[in-house]
Amino acid sequence: MRAWVVERPNPIDDQPLRYVQKTIPTPDRDELLVRVLACGVCRTDLHVSEGDLPVHRERVVPGHEVVGVVVDAGPDATGFADGDRVGIAWLRRTCGVCRFCVRGAENLCPQSLYTGWDADGGYAEYATVPAAYAYKLPDGYTDVELAPLLCAGIIGYHALKRTSLPKSGRLGIYGFGGSAHLAIQVALAQGARVHVLTRGSAAQRLALELGAASAAGAYDSPPEPLDAAILFAPAGDLVPVAMRALDRGGILSIAGIHLSDVPPLNYERELFYERELRSVTANTRQDGREFLEFVGKQHVSVTTRPYPLREGHQALRDLKAGRFQGAAVLIPETS
Numbered sequence: 001m002r003a004w005v006v007e008r009p010n011p012i013d014d015q016p017l018r019y020v021q022k023t024i025p026t027p028d029r030d031e032l033l034v035r036v037l038a039c040g041v042c043r044t045d046l047h048v049s050e051g052d053l054p055v056h057r058e059r060v061v062p063g064h065e066v067v068g069v070v071v072d073a074g075p076d077a078t079g080f081a082d083g084d085r086v087g088i089a090w091l092r093r094t095c096g097v098c099r100f101c102v103r104g105a106e107n108l109c110p111q112s113l114y115t116g117w118d119a120d121g122g123y124a125e126y127a128t129v130p131a132a133y134a135y136k137l138p139d140g141y142t143d144v145e146l147a148p149l150l151c152a153g154i155i156g157y158h159a160l161k162r163t164s165l166p167k168s169g170r171l172g173i174y175g176f177g178g179s180a181h182l183a184i185q186v187a188l189a190q191g192a193r194v195h196v197l198t199r200g201s202a203a204q205r206l207a208l209e210l211g212a213a214s215a216a217g218a219y220d221s222p223p224e225p226l227d228a229a230i231l232f233a234p235a236g237d238l239v240p241v242a243m244r245a246l247d248r249g250g251i252l253s254i255a256g257i258h259l260s261d262v263p264p265l266n267y268e269r270e271l272f273y274e275r276e277l278r279s280v281t282a283n284t285r286q287d288g289r290e291f292l293e294f295v296g297k298q299h300v301s302v303t304t305r306p307y308p309l310r311e312g313h314q315a316l317r318d319l320k321a322g323r324f325q326g327a328a329v330l331i332p333e334t335s
């Protein structure tokens with residue numbers, strides 16, 4: 001099969017990835033073998049390729065927003081049949097017995113493994129997944145539309161939950177890429193009023209088209225105080241900006257896996273009155289199932305930019321440069 005591997009982590013313009021021939025993987029006893037139909041390009045793939053997140057596996061195949069069809073399975077893999085359309089996401093395995101797993105916070109499991117980081121992912125024609133961590137996918141969406149839902153969508157959903165946004169609350173969204181354009185639709189469907197703060201007039205336009213009450217620059221003040229905010233941009237210097245925009249008791253959740261350093265916070269201006277700062281670490285399978293169930297009932301519009309698989313490198317460069325709206329999706333030539 002054809003696949004991209006992280007040859008040597010480096011800035012994306014120095015070609016850290018290589019497009020290679022690889023043997024089609026063999027599923028372990030509890031795994032499915034999936035023929036990839038589409039794989040979303042996530043900012044985390046960029047962090048793994050560039051070394052912001054040190055690779056956990058030599059020459060790993062990135063990609064953790066995989067939509068595919070089951071073509072084979074190990075003897076202990078249950079719940080899916082050949083021909084089923086399945087999703088493969090970031091969370092790949094957890095221990096199931098630690099204090100975090102047993103209390104329903106498997107996203108915090110110290111033994112957790114991740115697709116496209118600890119194990120090969122979906123920038124390839126085939127990929128494997130433990131059956132217990134594969135997702136059934138809703139109808140009503142194309143393969144390309146479903147791919148970004150599997151990380152951008154699920155993480156955005158989890159980040160929104162982490163804000164504990166009150167009913168009919170005022171939500172700020174900082175940064176408006178693949179994850180944010182899905183999270184806003186969930187928030188609006190739940191009755192929130194949403195203000196988007198992001199660079200780029202195209203992103204601001206998309207936000208307004210999707211129903212934002214206002215859209216302005218990332219460092220601008222929203223037109224009213226916020227009950228909650230989500231920081232999607234990987235820019236730590238937006239943390240004090242967003243904290244100042246919160247009303248009393250407001251909560252900022254940081255959706256990214258990687259963030260540049262946060263400048264010192266001023267207690268009076270940026271934290272007092274019980275404002276809170278929360279990080280977001282991956283997601284549980286329960287988050288994923290809830291989100292996919294939600295989008296099965298309430299159709300969301302998914303803005304995608306398809307690329308042939310062989311243009312994976314270009315897709316990552318375009319993501320870094322902010323050259324498209326929504327989410328890039330790689331499509332193998334064979335699908």
Ligand SMILES: [Zn+2]
Nearest residue numbers: 095098101109
């Ligand atoms: Zn665990």
Ligand SMILES: [Zn+2]
Nearest residue numbers: 042044151152
């Ligand atoms: Zn991701």
